[in-house]
Amino acid sequence: MDCKRNRDMKSPPPFPDEVLERILSFITSRKDRSAVSLVSKDWYNAERWTRTSIFIGNCYSVSPQIVIRRFPKIKSVTIKGKPRFSDFNLVPPNWGADIQAWLFAFASAYPFLEELRLKRMTVSDESLEFLSLKFSNFKALSLLSCDGFSTDGLAFIASNSKNLIELDIQENAIDDFSGNWLCCFPENFTSLEILNFANLNSDVNFDALERLVSRCRSLRVLKVNKNIQLGQLQRLLVKAPQLTEIGTGSFLQELNLQQYAELACAFNHFKNLHTLSGLWEVTSVYLPVLYPACTNLTFLNLSTAVLQSDELAKVLGHCPRLQRLWVLDTVGDAGLQSVGSSCPLLEELRVFPADPYSQDIFHGVTESGFLAVSRGCRRLHYVLYFCRQMTNAAVATIVQNCPDFTHFRLCIMNPHQPDYLTDKPMDEAFGAIVKTCTKLQRLAVSGLLTDMTFEYIAKYAKNLETLSVAFAGSSDWGMQCVLDGCPKLRKLEIRDCPFGNAALLSGMERYESMRSLWMSACNLTMNGCRLLAQEMPRLNVEVIKEDESEDCVAEKVYVYRSVAGPRSDAPSFVLTL
Amino acid sequence: MESTDTYETDHLKATELRLGLPGTVEPQKQSPATASIKSNKRALPECAKDCSSNNNSCASDVKDGDCACAPPTKAQIEGWPPVRSYRKNCFQPKKNEPDVTGMYVKVSMDGAPYLRKIDLKVYKSYPELLKALENRFRFTIGEYSEKECYNGSEYVPTYEDKDSDWMLVGDVPWDMFTSSCKRLRIMKGSEARGLGCV
Numbered sequence: 001m002d003c004k005r006n007r008d009m010k011s012p013p014p015f016p017d018e019v020l021e022r023i024l025s026f027i028t029s030r031k032d033r034s035a036v037s038l039v040s041k042d043w044y045n046a047e048r049w050t051r052t053s054i055f056i057g058n059c060y061s062v063s064p065q066i067v068i069r070r071f072p073k074i075k076s077v078t079i080k081g082k083p084r085f086s087d088f089n090l091v092p093p094n095w096g097a098d099i100q101a102w103l104f105a106f107a108s109a110y111p112f113l114e115e116l117r118l119k120r121m122t123v124s125d126e127s128l129e130f131l132s133l134k135f136s137n138f139k140a141l142s143l144l145s146c147d148g149f150s151t152d153g154l155a156f157i158a159s160n161s162k163n164l165i166e167l168d169i170q171e172n173a174i175d176d177f178s179g180n181w182l183c184c185f186p187e188n189f190t191s192l193e194i195l196n197f198a199n200l201n202s203d204v205n206f207d208a209l210e211r212l213v214s215r216c217r218s219l220r221v222l223k224v225n226k227n228i229q230l231g232q233l234q235r236l237l238v239k240a241p242q243l244t245e246i247g248t249g250s251f252l253q254e255l256n257l258q259q260y261a262e263l264a265c266a267f268n269h270f271k272n273l274h275t276l277s278g279l280w281e282v283t284s285v286y287l288p289v290l291y292p293a294c295t296n297l298t299f300l301n302l303s304t305a306v307l308q309s310d311e312l313a314k315v316l317g318h319c320p321r322l323q324r325l326w327v328l329d330t331v332g333d334a335g336l337q338s339v340g341s342s343c344p345l346l347e348e349l350r351v352f353p354a355d356p357y358s359q360d361i362f363h364g365v366t367e368s369g370f371l372a373v374s375r376g377c378r379r380l381h382y383v384l385y386f387c388r389q390m391t392n393a394a395v396a397t398i399v400q401n402c403p404d405f406t407h408f409r410l411c412i413m414n415p416h417q418p419d420y421l422t423d424k425p426m427d428e429a430f431g432a433i434v435k436t437c438t439k440l441q442r443l444a445v446s447g448l449l450t451d452m453t454f455e456y457i458a459k460y461a462k463n464l465e466t467l468s469v470a471f472a473g474s475s476d477w478g479m480q481c482v483l484d485g486c487p488k489l490r491k492l493e494i495r496d497c498p499f500g501n502a503a504l505l506s507g508m509e510r511y512e513s514m515r516s517l518w519m520s521a522c523n524l525t526m527n528g529c530r531l532l533a534q535e536m537p538r539l540n541v542e543v544i545k546e547d548e549s550e551d552c553v554a555e556k557v558y559v560y561r562s563v564a565g566p567r568s569d570a571p572s573f574v575l576t577l
Numbered sequence: 578m579e580s581t582d583t584y585e586t587d588h589l590k591a592t593e594l595r596l597g598l599p600g601t602v603e604p605q606k607q608s609p610a611t612a613s614i615k616s617n618k619r620a621l622p623e624c625a626k627d628c629s630s631n632n633n634s635c636a637s638d639v640k641d642g643d644c645a646c647a648p649p650t651k652a653q654i655e656g657w658p659p660v661r662s663y664r665k666n667c668f669q670p671k672k673n674e675p676d677v678t679g680m681y682v683k684v685s686m687d688g689a690p691y692l693r694k695i696d697l698k699v700y701k702s703y704p705e706l707l708k709a710l711e712n713r714f715r716f717t718i719g720e721y722s723e724k725e726c727y728n729g730s731e732y733v734p735t736y737e738d739k740d741s742d743w744m745l746v747g748d749v750p751w752d753m754f755t756s757s758c759k760r761l762r763i764m765k766g767s768e769a770r771g772l773g774c775v
Contacts, residue, residue: 088656145661171663199663254750257703257721285702285751303664356658356665386658413658470657495656 020046030055052076057515059097059121060540063564064105076115076140077106083518083558084468085493086120087145090520090556092546094571098122098148100130101569107134115140115166122146128153132160140166140194150175151202158184166194179204179227185212192216196223198247198278203227214239223247226280226304231259237266246270246293247301248278251286264289277301284311291318299324303352309334316342324348329364329386336369340376348382349373353413356386367394374401381439382407389420390447395429405437409444415471415496418448425449431456434464444468454478458485466491476503483507493518501528504557508532511539516560524554526577532559533577540566541577680755686714686732686763697755703747710734714763721747733764 024046027033037047053076056062067074081097083090099121106113113135123146131138138161143149151174157167158181182204185192192212197204204227213219213236220243222236228249237243255263263286270293279290282305294300297319302312303326312327312335322343327335329351339346351365367390374380380402390412399405410429418425426447434440434456441463445453449472457464458481465488473479479499482489483506492514500523511517526543533541544556566576680697693713700706707718719730727733734746738757746754746761 085656087661088659089662090656171661173662254752256750257747260703261721283701352664353658353660356660357653386660411658415654415657470659496654 017042017046021050025050028053049073053115054078056080058560058562059102060564060567061515061560061562064102066563068105068109072109074106074110075113076117077102077110077113078117078119079121080119081121081146083493083516084120084491085495085518085520090495092544092573093147094122095544095574096122096567096569096571098124098127098569100124100127103127103130103134111135112137114138115142117142117144118146119144120146122148123153124148125150125153125156129156129160132156135161137163139163140168142166142168142170143172144168144170145172147173151177151179151181151200155181155184158182159186162186162189163191164189165191167192168194168196169200170196171199174200176200176202178202182212183208187211187215190215190217193218194221195219196221196247198223198225200225201227206232210235210239217242219243221245221275223277224249226250226278229253230255230263230286234259234263234266237270241269243270244272245275246273246278248276248280250280251282252280255286260286260289264292268292271295273297275299275301277304279305281305282307284314287311287315290315294318296321298322301326303328303350306330306354307335308332309338313338313342319343320345322346324382326350326352328352328354330354331365333365333369333372336365337372340372340374343377345379346373346377347379349377349380350382350384351386352384353386356413359414364388367391370394370398374398378402379404381405384409384411386411386413388413389417390426390429391419391421392424392426392428392432393419393421395426396432399433399436403436404439405433406439407442408433408437408440409442409468410446411444412447415446416448417446425452427452427456431460434460438463440464442466445472446470447472450474451478451481454481458482461486463488465489467493469494469497471496473497473499476500476506479503480506483510490515492516494520494522496521498523501525501531504528505532505535508535511536511559512561514561516558518556518558520556522557524557525552526554527552529554529557530577538562542567542570543575543577545573545575682736682758682760684710684713684761684763686716687765687768689714695761697758702751703754707734707746710761710763716763727766731766733766734761735764736761 020042024036027036033047033051037044048070049072051071052073054067054071054074056067056077056079059079059081079099079102082095085091086095097120099118107130111134114137116131116138117140123143128149131141133156141157141161141164149172154169157164179200179202185208193216204225206228209224213222219240222240222243223245224233224236224247226249228236230249230251230253233249237246267289273293274296276290276293276297276299279302294315295318298321300315300319300322306328307315307330309332312331316322316338319342323345325339325343325346325348327350336351339349351369353364355363365385365387367387370383370385370387371394374397378401381404383405387410390410395410412426419429427450429447430443430445430449430453433443440461443457443461443464443466445468451474454473454477457467464486467482467486467489476499479494479497480503482492489510499519504519504524505528507517529541529543533539538561540560540562542558543554544558546555567574570576681694682697683692684695685692695709695713697706700709703721711717716732717730718732718734719727721727735743736746736754736758737760738744739759743762
């Protein structure tokens with residue numbers, strides 16, 4: 001504590017450190033804290049001593065040592081690792097982003113660490129064991145889209161983390177050996193509030209789960225996997241009426257009348273439920289049991305439930321307060337019509353493709369479904385929409401109806417597909433979006449697009465932070481526009497576009513103010529990347545070299561700013577230039 | 578026969594629309610289900626436009642210099658559409674098989690002058706069936722419970738199963754019921770005492 005007061009006593013500070021620190025401890029927003037730290041040296045110091053939660057958007061942008069040196073009192077850490085396109089298998093396995101080095105450093109610097117939230121990191125079972133043993137006060141573990149561990153690793157956490165409040169294992173590519181990890185929670189363990197194992201595949205020991213749920217009286221989030229049958233779900237729900245978020249298991253089990261009545265009765269108790277998900281294999285027989293629980297629902301995730309339009313319509317009739325809805329495109333345009341008519345408070349809609357590789361345009365949703373939603377849901381500001389046809393006119397109308405879009409992610413699934421009515425490129429659609437939606441932060445483009453789209457983006461999308469581009473553009477000019485015209489751009493990910501070295505190098509000055517740039521299957525060469533690396537020493541310019549490509553071609557390029565220098569753990573297929 | 582076949586195929590080949598140089602023959606590539614299409618660089622706008630109207634993405638074929646647009650199944654592009662792998666494995670789309678024949682069973686009600694027929698396939702659950710019976714015959718069925726059967730009701734729904742036994746409706750899962758039910762009888766409550774409910 002004393003060392004921080006060893007500074008020049010030339011001019012006494014306006015008020016004591018303790019007061020400044022007390023005040024700053026109320027500031028939780030990351031951006032505010034960054035701003036605070038730039039005011040003066042005193043404020044920088046006060047800020048670093050009072051920061052308890054740290055967010056690292058790119059694990060390679062900084063080293064554990066640098067983090068520890070600056071922030072001595074961290075209790076909560078969030079780290080993101082691999083580039084986002086690794087979710088779609090564009091990054092080879094064993095690329096990196098391993099958490100172990102971080103955990104080693106944290107074990108000595110932050111022995112009282114409470115929360116760890118990881119996204120796209122590699123986490124081994126050994127790391128999970130280390131985590132469970134070295135951090136006695138550990139409370140919350142959230143792993144999203146991670147890999148490298150197995151259910152054995154979860155067993156360590158269950159056995160050893162005596163103060164665990166949250167265990168959230170989502171969408172990870174892990175080895176699912178057995179569900180026995182759930183048995184490892186000791187009988188006197190009662191602190192759990194959040195349990196999410198919805199995406200694990202193996203059977204868990206139901207008795208252990210039931211006992212766990214019974215004794216954790218503060219449990220408010222329970223998301224089970226699809227091996228939990230309806231009868232079992234009913235028993236869990238009866239033991240945990242205080243739940244506010246439920247992820248069900250499978251709805252396939254046949255129930256007799258008694259069991260059906262009991263299930264309906266169980267759901268009837270959940271008047272304060274705000275999130276519902278799971279619902280695998282749900283059929284119209286069982287949907288009605290959910291209705292009483294939907295009155296206060298704000299988030300309904302039906303993205304793993306194969307529903308038809310009439311089924312969805314019936315459900316939505318009971319969800320007047322819905323703000324977020326995720327569905328499969330099996331509900332069709334008719335289903336989306338009912339979204340428009342039943343959910344006036346809707347803010348977020350995600351429509352996922354049930355059959356992404358089918359080329360049959362008669363499946364799924366079209367522009368008319370989206371239009372219907374936009375007419376009824378004027379508060380809509382977040383959309384993720386997978387479709388097989390779209391028109392410029394429809395998009396223009398949609399954004400007129402909903403001008404407040406902050407996140408617009410449109411995926412016309414057939415690459416290079418034009419407006420199906422006019423056969424023109426989809427440039428005007430995205431032009432309409434950026435002109436009308438001044439608050440736009442995130443944009444994903446698709447369809448047949450020329451450089452015009454990027455001219456529009458550069459001219460109008462002044463708040464844009466994240467841009468995803470695939471199979472689009474005509475020349476380097478497109479990418480150059482965007483790099484020049486979007487001052488707030490932080491993340492740019494591009495695949496299969498005709499952008500070459502000239503485009504890459506035009507953004508040289510920009511990349512230091514961005515988190516990262518990804519370009520794959522474009523027209524980059526090794527020489528172009530080397531040039532960038534030479535000119536900008538504070539950037540890491542990495543090329544992923546897989547065997548099949550020619551020597552001079554830079555097939556996959558990942559550029560990011562870093563204060564930690566080049567990676568020391570890069571595998572052989574990652575070339576740091 | 579063979580000679581005419583080769584004659585035809587030769588002529589068909591000659592008139593086939595391709596972007597390759599005349600006289601060059603590209604080996605027919607089988608599109609594997611998961612080919613990784615690399616470096617889809619310059620999507621020539623003209624070709625893309627021609628191809629896309631066929632609802633086939635020829636973008637993947639462009640780099641071969643052979644914009645055949647012929648095979649309806651294109652090779653899958655690596656990582657496209659951008660859907661997480663855990664989502665792809667989730668489900669099989671429901672097949673709504675239309676039932677050609679219904680499952681009509683006779684329904685008799687104690688005291689009613691004539692029988693009715695209903696199609697069990699129309700109903701998807703017990704509550705639906707019971708409601709339909711209530712409407713059809715204008716009576717009320719009480720609440721079902723395993724112990725007290727249809728408590729407090731004048732009438733009790735029963736059915737004759739495959740073994741010719743008279744069973745109480747509601748004990749077994751729905752699908753088992755529909756597959757074993759031969760006929761329905763809505764029994765007067767007073768008579769139902771013998772079925773194990775007091």
